[in-house]
Amino acid sequence: MKIVRACIFPKDVHCLTGRSERYGRKLLQDIKKHFGKQPHQFVTVEEFAEYSGIKEEIITNYLSQVS
Template sequence: MKLRRICIYPKDIQGITGRSERYGRKLIKEIKDHLGKASHQFVTTMEFSEYTGIHLDIIEAYIQQTS
């Protein structure tokens, strides 16, 4: 069984959305605020998918392709 990454980072968001890495950091902060997470906690691909409306399969395919 191949393990896959479940956390999303600003660089991933940059590649998925075509926006800047700074936008990715801002979006992660917005998601954490929305979910009530602390700054040290991670955002998962599923949480990112639910927040943005981008299908989880697309996100996971992108992450797998770039890894």
């Protein structure tokens, strides 16, 4: 069984959305604020999917291809 990452990084946002990595950093900050997370905490695939509206299976398929 292949292990898929549970967290999202700015480069992942860049590849999934086609936007810049800087946009990815800003978006992850907004998601952390939305979910009441502290700066050192990670954004999970589920949280990113809920916030962005991108289906979770699309994100996990991307992460499994990249890893």
